[in-house]
Amino acid sequence: METTESLKAAILEEKKRLGPSTMILGHHYQRHGIVEIADRIGDSFGLAKAAAEASDVKYIGFCGVRFMAESAAILCRDDQKVFHPEPEAGCPMADMAPMDSVAESWRLITTRADYQGRKMVPVTYMNSHAPLKAFTGEHGGVVCTSSNATKVMDWAFEQGDLVLFFPDQYLGRNTAKAMGLRDEEMKVWYPSKPDGGVDSLDGVRVLLWNGHCPVHMKFTARDVQFVKNQFEGAKVVVHPECTEDVVQLADAAGSTEFILNYVKNLPPKSLVFVATEFNMVKRLQTENPDKRVEMLTRSLCPTMYMVDLHKVLRTLRHLDTEAPVPMPPEIKEPAREALARMLSLA
Ligand code: SF4
Numbered sequence: 001m002e003t004t005e006s007l008k009a010a011i012l013e014e015k016k017r018l019g020p021s022t023m024i025l026g027h028h029y030q031r032h033g034i035v036e037i038a039d040r041i042g043d044s045f046g047l048a049k050a051a052a053e054a055s056d057v058k059y060i061g062f063c064g065v066r067f068m069a070e071s072a073a074i075l076c077r078d079d080q081k082v083f084h085p086e087p088e089a090g091c092p093m094a095d096m097a098p099m100d101s102v103a104e105s106w107r108l109i110t111t112r113a114d115y116q117g118r119k120m121v122p123v124t125y126m127n128s129h130a131p132l133k134a135f136t137g138e139h140g141g142v143v144c145t146s147s148n149a150t151k152v153m154d155w156a157f158e159q160g161d162l163v164l165f166f167p168d169q170y171l172g173r174n175t176a177k178a179m180g181l182r183d184e185e186m187k188v189w190y191p192s193k194p195d196g197g198v199d200s201l202d203g204v205r206v207l208l209w210n211g212h213c214p215v216h217m218k219f220t221a222r223d224v225q226f227v228k229n230q231f232e233g234a235k236v237v238v239h240p241e242c243t244e245d246v247v248q249l250a251d252a253a254g255s256t257e258f259i260l261n262y263v264k265n266l267p268p269k270s271l272v273f274v275a276t277e278f279n280m281v282k283r284l285q286t287e288n289p290d291k292r293v294e295m296l297t298r299s300l301c302p303t304m305y306m307v308d309l310h311k312v313l314r315t316l317r318h319l320d321t322e323a324p325v326p327m328p329p330e331i332k333e334p335a336r337e338a339l340a341r342m343l344s345l346a
Contacts (some may be wrong), residue, residue, distance in 0.1 A: 002310070008037055012037065021057060022057070025047040027065075028280045029279050032279070034063045045126055046257075047064070060081070065091045065094075066325075067091050067128060074339060085312045086307045086308075091303060093168055094127055094132075099135065101191040101192075103135070104191070105196060114201040118201070120164055121139075121159045122141030123141055123142055124166045124338065125144060131335075133335035133339065134330075138334045141341075164209070165209060168212060169210055170242060171241055185203060190210045215299050216299070217242075219243075219246050219297055231273075234271040234272065236273045237251060259284075263293060264288065266291055277300065277301050
């Protein structure tokens with residue numbers, strides 16, 4: 001029977017056979033065994049960029065969810081191929097912004113009487129499908145990550161006076177709040193409601209697409225309040241995909257890389273509660289043995305978990321017959337433009 005150890009050994013054997021032409025990338029939310037066999041661990045954008053910049057690499061095995069493998073396929077060179085060991089592993093938040101809804105909403109907003117004379121700029125979170133990134137590029141917009149959302153939104157306000165933020169309403173709201181926007185300057189756009197559920201655009205500067213990450217929605221303000229009351233001096237650090245009340249009560253909020261550094265830089269013996277994906281917090285516990293790192297609540301991303309060692313091994317053994325992540329040029333080019341705009345702001 002195959003064990004984790006025998007699968008890891010077989011994968012390492014395959015990697016040796018394939019040589020430097022093959023690279024395995026693993027997102028921070030992947031389980032431990034995957035992290036152990038990956039050549040690089042990081043967030044979706046960092047990994048896609050790393051693959052594109054690796055001159056010898058021709059085949060990329062992307063261990064994460066589909067939009068991440070797609071992002072790598074958008075950014076990589078034409079002679080590189082990206083393989084996703086589990087093509088069914090999608091992202092529920094990315095699924096909340098289907099293209100027919102996006103296109104219809106764009107039409108509805110830009111033809112409203114109270115829109116006339118204004119200019120809307122789409123800002124799309126990395127956690128989105130490739131066609132939405134392409135739509136963003138075609139409409140003069142930009143992609144953002146949780147670590148550069150403020151800078152990107154600043155840029156968007158230089159281009160126009162209204163931002164349509166896809167697909168995570170909470171990252172959009174938390175970012176706008178941190179920039180000093182008031183509640184009345186933001187409205188949630190509900191694509192299923194008549195007129196998006198927005199009665200007036202007067203005074204509105206950000207329209208937030210009605211999407212969310214189910215994994216980060218599990219953390220509540222009550223959880224934060226509870227640990228603050230029970231554990232004097234404990235710190236709470238959260239991801240900005242959490243709801244606004246959670247972010248406001250926490251000691252700190254930031255991207256995956258921010259959370260990694262926040263925990264690392266705490267003094268020894270600190271107690272910290274972390275509100276992000278289960279496997280990432282497990283890793284923080286292992287990597288910070290001098291601190292007590294706790295989960296605010298257990299919240300595992302089930303689609304991230306669909307990638308396993310069996311599937312990685314199968315992919316490596318069949319690179320010549322497995323289908324790479326499809327990325328037609330009519331999607332790749334405009335999506336890349338939206339990503340390039342983000343990069344130029346770095
Ligand atoms: S953690 Fe949330 S945003 Fe990330 S892949 Fe899972 S559902 Fe999507």
